[in-house]
Amino acid sequence: MERAGIRFDEEKIAEVENFVSCLTLTKCTKSGKAEPFEILKHTRRMIRGIYGPRDEDGTRIVRKCFATFGRKQAKTQIAAAIAAFEFFMGDEPMQEIYFAATAADQAAKCYEAIRDMIAADPELESIVKITDSIRKIVNLVNGNIMQVLSADGKKQHGSNPSMVVFDELHAWGPAHHELHSALSTGSMSRRQPLWLTITTAGTDIESLWGQEYEYAKQVEAGDVVDPSYLPIIYEVPRDADWTDQSLWYLALPLLETGHHKLSLYEAEFRAALAQPSKQNEFRRLYLNQRTASTVQWVPANDWAACQGVIDEEELAGVPCWGGLDLGSTRDLTAFALTWPMPDGRVIVKAWGYIPAGSIDDRCRREGINYREWERLGHVRLTGGTVTDWRAVKDHIAELRQRYKIQQVGFDRWGARDIVQDLMADGFEVVEMGQGFATMSPAVKRAETLIFGGKLVHDGNPALRWNIDCAKVKADDAENKKLVKPITNTNTRRIDMAVAMVMAIGISISTEAPRETTFLEL
DSSP states (O other): OOBTTEEEOHHHHHHHHHHHHTSEEOSSOSSSSOEEOOOOHHHHHHHHHHHSEEETTSOBOOOEEEEEOSTTSSHHHHHHHHHHHHHHHOSSSSOEEEEEOSSHHHHHHHHHHHHHHHHTOHHHHTTEEEETTTTEEEETTTOOEEEEOOSOGGGGTTOOOSEEEEEOGGGOOGGGHHHHHHHHSTTTTOSSOEEEEEEOOOSOTTSHHHHHHHHHHHHHHTSSOOTTEEEEEOOOOTTSOTTOGGGGGGTOHHHHTTSSOGGGGHHHHHHHHHOHHHHHHHHHHTSOOOOOSEEESSOHHHHHTTBOOOOHHHHHTSEEEEEEEOOOSSSOEEEEEEEEOTTSOEEEEEEEEEEGGGHHHHHHHHOOOHHHHHHHTSEEEESSSSOOHHHHHHHHHHHHHHSEEEEEEEOSTTOHHHHHHHHHTTOOEEEOOSSHHHHHHHHHHHHHHHHTTOEEBOOOHHHHHHHHHOEEEEOTTSOEEEEOOOOSSOOOOOHHHHHHHHHHHHHGGGSOOOOOSSOOO
16 A cells, blocks of 8 residues: 555565465365365455555554455355464454354354364464353463354443454344444454454345445445455446356456356356346355345246146145235235145145125226136135135135145234134144245245246136235345335235245145255355
């Protein structure tokens, strides 16, 4: 950095690189065996950027480093190596080095990488005390500590960190603001603290990740002059052609070094070309691009390909599971059944319920011929101008006369009366909330069935319309749920699709475990 009062310390950089190159990697190596830590181009960029710029008195200038790459580019190992240098060789006395993430297991990845590096070096191992039960390592020579932190921000206000590794900042939500604030402001007494953020891209520009990313981009572009802040950004530009594989190295530096090959990403790339929700996944996780949080769930042609002939006699002897989505005043109320068949197929049937007193207004306002769907038996009318839950319950009881219904999943919102009636009729009911944590496994299982050609439906036009309306929303932890598109008229409906997903969700526990279809590199 050619600026008055700032010098570049090549000797310090060499000291850091010499220490790091003596470490041993036990995971994520090309051979699959323990190997010396190889300082690659993007690793050297971080080391030089952090440890090179110095004040006239020799103090390190960089206090914050925001490092973002595509998935599995050795982010954790790089952060672990830098933390290990500070722990054993750093200039700051009595160091407190912390690893923080939204979940302890995520934060522990960096800790575990350092622990393994230490275990591979008898000299380092002889001067530390490792307590895995609390994920803490103490340097017996200089008194330095490193530890995984809980996500409780209130407990961290008294800490005095010399270094903090913020892992996967894209997953940090409003509930983690206090932790981030406590750790970011708790080093005022430190001479040269270091906050290191390692992350892939997120979706919400207003989140902690978004705010940090925007600032890093401004510093990178020179719009903000902040010598204490180091942006390390590897990404394919959002306006670039994401299918152009010659650009992928911009987000995946291990491609440039030859440590990864393009073929490693082919399966995910093909899935992304075929499925809109997978496209956003691929672009965010591998190309490190901020993507929209909602996309079309199932293209019409993929849903049409799942239509088949359903044998009612065959269904009568196979256990099935139900999902009940109780619509608001304007939504549909919907019930769906799913039959996991012995041959691996899953058959689905669904019904919608609307009050007879509002059907003509709905047909006119929404442009949907509910009358025809009612004639075909896909939509059922209840009395009055609001949905009569008793009529819905009675129809579910009728269905049990024909089918072997095992359980009915329901969302607790507004469901108390009908659930009590179902229980009184002898149904086993299972609460299934509509949040990411509950719905994500069900949505992902439904996707696997649909795009794998294993889901079978009877061409129900009401269900087809609901599927066409449905968008999938993903959070930064890669969980998914179905949402309606945002429109000015709010005439789109997804309730039958949601009921189908709920039914698939509660049937998952009856199946043998399945591996994810998205490769974890």
